[in-house]
Amino acid sequence: MSESKKMAGGMTPTNRAILIAAALLLVAAIGYAIWRDSADSAPKKSVEATAPPGDQLAALEARTRADPGSAEAWMQLGAARFDMGEFAGAVTAYEKATALSSDSAGLWSALGEARVMASERDPMPAAALAAFDKAIALDAKDPRARYFLAVKKDVGGDHKGAIEDWFALLADTPQGAPWEADLRRTIEQVGAIHKIDVAMRLQNTQARPLTANEMPVAARAIPGPTRADMEAASQLPKGQQDAMIEGMVSGLEAKLKANPKDVDRWVMLMRSRMTLGETAKAAQALKDGIAANPAAAGRLKAQGQLLGVPGA
Structure with a gap:
């Protein structure tokens, strides 16, 4: 079956399982992009962040109305909508953010992710691929874009190619990154489904040490007993x-x-x-x-x- 026919036929159970795994993995990948992009500044708290979900969303929407030229405001709204499962709304917000800040790989890959999750039939819509390609053009190491471009290979039948790309991403993953376990699980599951032996390679492939700028909030940004x-x-x-x-x-x-x-x-x-x-x-x-x-x-x-x- 051709890739286009597979796409047109909707999601298979295998494809849906991979995308569900992606949803879990990429919640953490969003955190990676935030850690990296904000490495030179202290974490910022907002009134919205401590409000109940409904109030938080309303406050973020009000902020975009008050300051429609703020890419950060649209990004935060997109992330909030995504967290609440409002994927179409997240797409709209991220599209606004990328229009205002077109040089952010993290925003482009977030837009691609939202477009994937908003799609009811096509497991990898062309608009999502375009966003991931844009992210990779800006930052070849963007983990979210790399993950999903490997998903495209798997969906298209190139299971070995997908696994190779995921292994490359695993080797570039900072030690202890919150998505490492999910990435390993994805490799293991796809290997099992398609009878590709990955056990020894998974055992031998280790994530790389964290740099200071990549160190997450649990280890760097929050003070407290160390x-x-x-x-x-x-x-x-x-x-x-x-x-x-x-x-x-x-x-x-x-x-x-x-x-x-x-x-x-x-x-x-x-x-x-x-x-x-x-x-x-x-x-x-x-x-x-x-x-x-x-x-x-x-x-x-x-x-x-x-x-x-x-x-x-």
Whole structure:
């Protein structure tokens, strides 16, 4: 069957499974683009980020009306709509953003992703491919565009070519990146479906070390007790050591009780619990953080995966 006929016939169960995996993987890839693009500036909080989902969306829409020339405003609206499953609306917002900031690979690949997810029949619409090609032209390393261009090969029947491209992406993936596990799972699943042996290669292909600019919020942008802090505490007498560590974590928990909408502090609490080896409490922090911030569930889970939190 030709590629065009496969496309016209709609999504097969295999194609749909790959795209569902892509949706999960690329939530994290959005985070990668944000980390890289904002590496030279401190994370910014907004009123919209702490509002309930409906209010958040309304606030972002109001911002685009007040400042229609802001690519950042349209980008944030596109991301919010995408997170809420409003893919067609996300496409519209990202199209506005790319028109205003045409040199951002991350915006183009986000537009391509939204176009893929908005498509009800064609698993890889031409408009999405055009956006991914634009992203790659601007940044040949853009992980989201690379992932989806490999999906196109798989959908078109070039399963080995797709797996080769995913392996190349895996080799370029920063160690511990939240999408690494999903990328490995995609390679494994496509290999199994098409009887391509990938087990040994998966075992031997390791993600590369993170650079400082790529270091995500869980490890770089959010202050709080680090492993170095814990090592310093270990040099104190036992009583002082316990008091210091407990004081750090108790302080975090107190602040979260006062303001459970502070997503950054939930990440800090998860990191602190994992540093202390309290994995069950880290998992509970993830659960509580999501309960308090359902709109940030994707981000919290991605950070939890990066930190190794059980159940993330």
